Amino acid sequence: MDKGFLPRQQFPELYQALRKAGYEVIGPTVKDGAIVFSPLAGFEQLPLGWQEQVSPGRYQLEQTAGQRCFYWNTGPQALKPWLFKPEQHLWQAEQTTEGLCFRQTPEQAQPRAFIGLRGCDLAALKIHDQHFLNGLFPDPYYQTQRQQLFIIAVNCARSASTCFCVSTGDGPAATFGFDILLDELETGFLVASGSDQGEVIVQQLPLAKAKTKQLSEAKQQLQAATYQQRTMPDEQQLLKLVNRLDHPQWQDVAERCLACGNCTLVCPTCFCSKQESHSDVKGQQAEQVRLWDSCFSEQHSYIVGKVFRPEISQRYRQWLTHKLATWQQQFERSGCVGCGRCISWCPVGIDLVEEAQALLKDEVDDD
Amino acid sequence: MMTEFLPKGLQLPIVATLADKQQESPGIYTLHLALETNSSFDFAFGQFNMLYLFGLGEVPISIMGWQQDLLLHTIRAVGRVTQPLVALDIGAQLGLRGPFGQGWPLHQLEGQDLVFITAGLGCAPVVAAINYAVENRSKYGRIVILQGVKHHNDLLWQPQYERWRDLGDCQVLLAASEEKKRKYHWRLGMVTELLALAQFDANYCAVLMCGPEIMMLAALKQLAKHQVHDKSVYLSLERNFQCGHGSCGHCQLGPYFVCKDGPVFHYPQIKSWFGLAGV
Numbered sequence: 001m002d003k004g005f006l007p008r009q010q011f012p013e014l015y016q017a018l019r020k021a022g023y024e025v026i027g028p029t030v031k032d033g034a035i036v037f038s039p040l041a042g043f044e045q046l047p048l049g050w051q052e053q054v055s056p057g058r059y060q061l062e063q064t065a066g067q068r069c070f071y072w073n074t075g076p077q078a079l080k081p082w083l084f085k086p087e088q089h090l091w092q093a094e095q096t097t098e099g100l101c102f103r104q105t106p107e108q109a110q111p112r113a114f115i116g117l118r119g120c121d122l123a124a125l126k127i128h129d130q131h132f133l134n135g136l137f138p139d140p141y142y143q144t145q146r147q148q149l150f151i152i153a154v155n156c157a158r159s160a161s162t163c164f165c166v167s168t169g170d171g172p173a174a175t176f177g178f179d180i181l182l183d184e185l186e187t188g189f190l191v192a193s194g195s196d197q198g199e200v201i202v203q204q205l206p207l208a209k210a211k212t213k214q215l216s217e218a219k220q221q222l223q224a225a226t227y228q229q230r231t232m233p234d235e236q237q238l239l240k241l242v243n244r245l246d247h248p249q250w251q252d253v254a255e256r257c258l259a260c261g262n263c264t265l266v267c268p269t270c271f272c273s274k275q276e277s278h279s280d281v282k283g284q285q286a287e288q289v290r291l292w293d294s295c296f297s298e299q300h301s302y303i304v305g306k307v308f309r310p311e312i313s314q315r316y317r318q319w320l321t322h323k324l325a326t327w328q329q330q331f332e333r334s335g336c337v338g339c340g341r342c343i344s345w346c347p348v349g350i351d352l353v354e355e356a357q358a359l360l361k362d363e364v365d366d367d
Numbered sequence: 368m369m370t371e372f373l374p375k376g377l378q379l380p381i382v383a384t385l386a387d388k389q390q391e392s393p394g395i396y397t398l399h400l401a402l403e404t405n406s407s408f409d410f411a412f413g414q415f416n417m418l419y420l421f422g423l424g425e426v427p428i429s430i431m432g433w434q435q436d437l438l439l440h441t442i443r444a445v446g447r448v449t450q451p452l453v454a455l456d457i458g459a460q461l462g463l464r465g466p467f468g469q470g471w472p473l474h475q476l477e478g479q480d481l482v483f484i485t486a487g488l489g490c491a492p493v494v495a496a497i498n499y500a501v502e503n504r505s506k507y508g509r510i511v512i513l514q515g516v517k518h519h520n521d522l523l524w525q526p527q528y529e530r531w532r533d534l535g536d537c538q539v540l541l542a543a544s545e546e547k548k549r550k551y552h553w554r555l556g557m558v559t560e561l562l563a564l565a566q567f568d569a570n571y572c573a574v575l576m577c578g579p580e581i582m583m584l585a586a587l588k589q590l591a592k593h594q595v596h597d598k599s600v601y602l603s604l605e606r607n608f609q610c611g612h613g614s615c616g617h618c619q620l621g622p623y624f625v626c627k628d629g630p631v632f633h634y635p636q637i638k639s640w641f642g643l644a645g646v
Contacts, residue, residue, distance in 0.1 A: 091379050093421055093462060100382050100421060100460040136612045136627060140378060242621065245643065272616035275609050279422035286422040293615070300617060303607050304446045314645030322619060329622035 001181070004207030005214055007188040008067065014115075014152075014180075014191075015043045017204040023113035023150055026082070028075060033061055035075030037082070037114065046116075047072060054160045054340070057349025070116055070184045073160040074339050076266045078121045079114060083145045084128060084271060088290040090141070095284050105287070107141050113150040117178070119171030120163075120339040122153060124268030126177060130331055131271050150197060153178035157221040162340030164230035164353055170337040172225035183218035190218050230353040232324075233360050235334050241325040241359055245317065249358050254313035256348050261294030263342035263352070264319065269335045272300070295319050324356060380419050380462030385455050386437055391523040394444045396453040399437040402463065408438060411470025412495040413603055413631040416440070417611050419462030420455075423448045427608035427626070429492035430466060438463075441491040441523065467611040469631050471496045471575055471601060480508040480567040482595075484586050486515040486558050486578035490523060492603045492630070493577045501531060508572070510537040511565045515558025515582065517545040540564055559585045562593055569594045577603040584642045587634070600634035602641075620646060 006014065018025050027040045030047050040046070046069035053060045059076075089105040117125075132142035156163075156172035165171030174181055179198030183190040190210050193199040232238075264270040274293040279286035293300060296315050301308035309315045327335035336352070343351050387399035402408055410430050417425040418440065426448045431439040444453045455461070473496060481500050485493050500507050512531055516522050522541065532539040532552075540561040542554045549555050554564075559582065574590060576583050583602055590600060606618035606625040613627030621640035623629065629637075640646055 093380075093419070095421060099384075100462065102380050102382070102462060104379050131614070135614060137614075139614065242639075245646070271614070273609070274615065274617070275425065277419075277422055277424035283422060288419075288424075290615075293617070295616065301607055303605055304449075308606070309645045311645060317645065318619070326619075326622040330624075 001192045001194070003183070003190040003192045003210045003215065003218075004202070004205070005188055005210045006191050006205055006207055010206050011069075011189060012043045013205055014201070015040070017201050018113045018150070020204075021111075021201060023111045025113050025115065027115040028070075028072070030061060034059060035061070035072055037075070037078055037116075040115075043069070046070075052160060054162045054344040055349070056162070056343050056351045057346055059344045067186065068157070068184050070154045070182070071157060073118065073156060073158070073163055074120075074341055074344075076341065076345055078117060078268060079125055080128070080268050082112070082114075083125075083142050083149075084132065084273075084292075085141070086292045088141050088273075090275070090288040090290050093286045093288070104140075107144040109144045109148045111148045111150065112145075113152060115152040115154075117151055117153045117174070118156055118165075118339075119153070119174040120165045120168075120337040121268060122151070122174055122177040123165075123168075123170035123337040124339070127269045127331060127333070127335065127337070128271065150201075151178045152180045152182060153194075154182045154184060155218070155222050156225040157184060159225045159228050160340060160344075161229055162343040163225075163228050163338065164232050164340060165338030166226050166228050167231040167234070168334060168336055168338035173222055183222070185214060185217055185221075190214060230340070230351075232334075232336060232338060232353050233356055235328055237360055238324040238334055238356065239328060241321050241356070244359050245321070247359050249355065250313040250317045252358075253316050253350060253355055254311065256350055257296075257312050257316050258348060259296040259298075259312045259315060260347060261296040262345050262347060263350075264294040264296060265292065266341040266345040267323070268337060268339060268341070269323075270294070274299075295322070320352070320355060320359075323352075378464075380417075380464045383418075383438070383461050383463045385457055385459045385461070388453070388455070388457060391441060392521055394453075395441065395523060396444070397431060397439055397441045398453070398455075399434070399439055400461075400463070401437055408433070408466075410466035412473065412499055413470030413492050414466040414468050415492075415608070415611075415626075415630065416463050416465030416467070417608070418442075418448075418452065419464070420448050420452050421461070423451065425462075425464070425609070426452070427467075427611065429603075429630070430495065431491050432495045432498060441494075464611060467608075468626055468629055471603075471631050472633075473499055476573040477506045478508065478571075480511065480572035482511045482513070482565060482567050482572055482574045484513045484558060484562075484574060484576045484578070484583075486582045487517075487521070490514055490577070493575055494524060494527070496575055497531070498527075501534060501537070504534065508536070509567050510534070511567050512537070512539045513542075513558050513561045513565060514540075515542045515544060515561070515578075517543065519543045519546055519550050519553050538566055557585065558582060559589045562586070562589045565593075569599075570596075572599055574600045575602075576600065580604070580642060597635050597638060598633070601631055602634055603630045604632060604637075604641075605630065 132139040153174035178194045193202040323335040382403040383400040431441045609615040613624035618625040
């Protein structure tokens with residue numbers, strides 16, 4: 001993959017090329033004290049000089065004098081809410097003089113270019129593609145948005161203290177699934193295309209040939225990002241979690257867990273949803289709506305007359321064993337991509353990696 | 368099984384019209400539905416549909432049968448949707464998505480004795496399989512039907528049980544757990560206690576179970592005592608089904624989506640997960 005160099009002052013030309021090609025540009029920007037993906041009116045809205053300081057239960061942005069736009073790792077969300085929407089209108093029902101009618105809610109999508117996605121985000125996207133597109137019935141709502149997607153990935157230049165993508169194998173480099181790949185250096189960007197449509201955009205940029213020093217700098221900062229504080233046990237170890245359903249650690253974590261579901265909302269791979277029927281006051285029109293749901297909700301396992309997971313310990317166990325172990329049987333890999341969001345956005349700072357390690361302690365010691 | 372029946376990823380229901388309605392017992396009704404579709408409605412016994420009542424939402428209901436071009440669903444009126452659903456007038460319309468899930472593998476079981484164990488309304492997903500076995504009597508060995516209810520009046524399809532009792536090589540055993548006094552043809556107690564009276568070849572049989580999990584767990588213990596191998600057992604599970612096809616995540620049991628991988632499971636497949644509290 002040849003890399004060209006785009007000087008920082010000419011970086012806005014990438015925005016112009018994307019707009020000219022008809023894409024709405026979605027990128028990271030600072031909103032409500034966090035990095036949030038939003039439509040960008042220009043690259044000046046990128047989080048220039050912003051870094052995040054994260055730890056279990058804490059996410060804090062700080063402004064530095066730096067000139068980098070991507071010197072942060074994650075916000076609470078990246079792609080998930082754009083493809084698998086928190087509220088999706090599925091279909092409408094109408095009582096007409098001819099009887100009951102059903103109509104598919106039309107799904108509009110415009111070509112969108114996302115800038116700033118990381119290796120973990122792309123790994124999560126691949127998992128969601130598998131779930132929503134390759135299952136028994138492709139999800140037409142997800143599919144419509146997915147087909148219009150143009151992805152500009154960025155290799156991480158540092159790791160947040162909650163990152164553990166090295167141990168899940170999903171970062172810090174973006175290695176697949178992008179149209180354009182960037183490495184951000186102090187003076188500009190190394191740019192490479194990853195697809196034909198990416199190449200069309202790259203061709204329009206005033207790229208210089210990347211110098212050996214620049215390539216080396218990119219390599220070094222990527223290497224620096226591989227030094228992470230957390231290590232998730234490997235997938236073979238994680239499979240053993242299902243042998244630990246009676247471990248006292250579940251009760252231990254339940255005493256801390258609020259069952260708020262934050263971890264599932266910020267998790268880029270969680271896909272649970274529920275359906276509701278909404279109707280108008282005249283009783284003539286109704287709509288079926290799909291909403292994000294969480295296995296931490298008591299209602300999640302409810303059927304008439306029974307809740308299968310009444311205890312928080314059981315719900316935390318469902319989340320963790322599914323995400324890390326039974327997910328592997330369903331999707332042939334763990335559902336965790338090492339982004340660390342569930343750790344920093346947990347209001348009481350429960351650390352997924354620590355919990356997994358504690359549950360597997362004897363197993364790990366045995367090996 | 369189902370081809371081009373519901374396009375667009377099964378999201379859109381088809382219209383079903385209530386052609387007939389029968390009350391089976393207090394609070395339990397069988398709806399006879401005419402489907403507005405030009406395609407055939409192919410299904411396997413044990414599968415379920417999502418029935419939609421305008422403005423209220425969907426409920427998963429197992430398919431009871433197919434009779435004179437009408438789809439039969441037997442429903443207990445207990446919930447927010449099922450109560451108004453069974454109160455619909457003839458001619459009323461509802462929505463339907465499906466069929467979903469895996470049914471009983473009846474073709475694989477040919478030549479063997481069939482033992483049906485059900486309790487309460489659990490008989491609904493199984494009764495279609497019983498009817499199939501009865502209609503194809505020569506394909507199977509002995510048929511043993513064990514059904515448990517609280518009171519004998521709770522038994523659905525009483526005439527059918529009488530008819531099945533009169534078939535050759537078909538044993539019908541009924542138990543009422545809360546009856547004060549024993550009725551003719553009935554035993555007092557749990558359905559699982561009937562196994563001691565059942566006559567079938569434990570080495571060459573298939574057990575088809577549906578009902579409360581506590582009943583199925585008790586039955587599994589009894590079956591083991593009667594030397595019935597796990598691999599002979601199939602059971603139908605109930606979970607929170609919202610999408611019907613393994614997308615919404617609600618119905619998971621370990622690595623399985625019950626709506627897609629079940630609701631009928633081969634027991635060895637789920638043995639390590641079945642009956643665990645909070646799973």
